[in-house]
Amino acid sequence: MKLIGRNLSPYSRRIAIAMTLLDVPHEREYLSVTADPDRGLEINPVGRVPVLELDDGERLIESGVILDYLMELVGPAKSLVPPHGRSRRDCLQLMAIATGVLDKAVAAIYEVRRRPAEKVHEPWRQHLLIQATGGLKALEAHKQNPWMLGDFLTLADISAGVTVSFLRVMLPELVPADAWPKLYDLCERCEALAAFQAHPLETP
Template sequence: MILIGQYDSPFVRRVAVALRLYGMPYEHRPWSVFGDAEEIARYNPLRRVPTLVLDDGEALVESSAILDWLDEQAGPERALIAPSGPQRRATLKVCALATGMGDKAVSLIYEQVVHGRGTPAWVERCRTQIAGVLDALEASRGEGTWWFGERPTHADIAVGCVLRFIGEALPGVFDPARWPRLAAHGAACEAHPDFAAVVQPFHVTPPKG
């Protein structure tokens, strides 16, 4: 398999962490959506990451769809999410909140770095949405090392990857004193070897032209 995309993307990183937790080997191509758009387009017409190219040449796109396929390959006993029921729904809700928060963080970065502006109403809306999600996740986070038991799930991965991304890409947005459980969660994720193995400092290069 080939995983396309840079690890400073929380969406690429969540796939990479899952691959490592599953013990599934892959080749990594750290292509940029700006600098390597034409290369990415060979596999994904949206020119977006992550893209996972399977051994038979099929390309899977969008992190949730990729993870769904990985879960299927791992089987229900090893999958990083319950096969059905309340815990599955709870895990999917945490993932949806975390990835939605990641989307809002990316919107802020594009607004400020790519578009070279900071429309006050849009910036305030995105920051309010991010803070609202952080409040909700903080309230739902228990005291254990992981969200739903003794081992990490997709919920843990999604939250951990997005927290690191926000901390690096939007300094000052995440306040550990306001969200201490999430701060502890992020630290636990970064201390895990499968998270630590797929780290890239955040950097964005605006497109030319």
């Protein structure tokens, strides 16, 4: 199995971390689709990472779909998503909020980095930041005891952890430490885990 995408991509990083936690052996192709858009389009119809290439050549796209495949692969006893009920829904919702924050933050970053300065539309960028902040507020408000779903680490913690680490490097204006104390604490506890340290966030 091969995971394609580099660790600057938080969507890719959360998969690499989950695969390490679950002991799923895999190779890695540290692709930047910015540097090599043709390779991106070769492996994914919409040219994005992450992509998980299975041993028979089948390719899965979308980090949520890839994680769903991995949870099915390892089975319910090892899954990083609770099996049913409110805790499962909470886990999936928290994951959706974390990736929603990323979607908005990445769009705000692209607004500045991918456009000539005179074409950046500041009101739109501000709207994206407001949306990302809304998601951060929801994540910050969620209880942690010690993890978001209680005693055990789930994909909700991993997704929130990689999101905050990414923002601290790429969009620090959005995440001053004093504004998000619980998320900073969660992020630091996540980054202290061996599986996170095995896949450190790249700097651009």
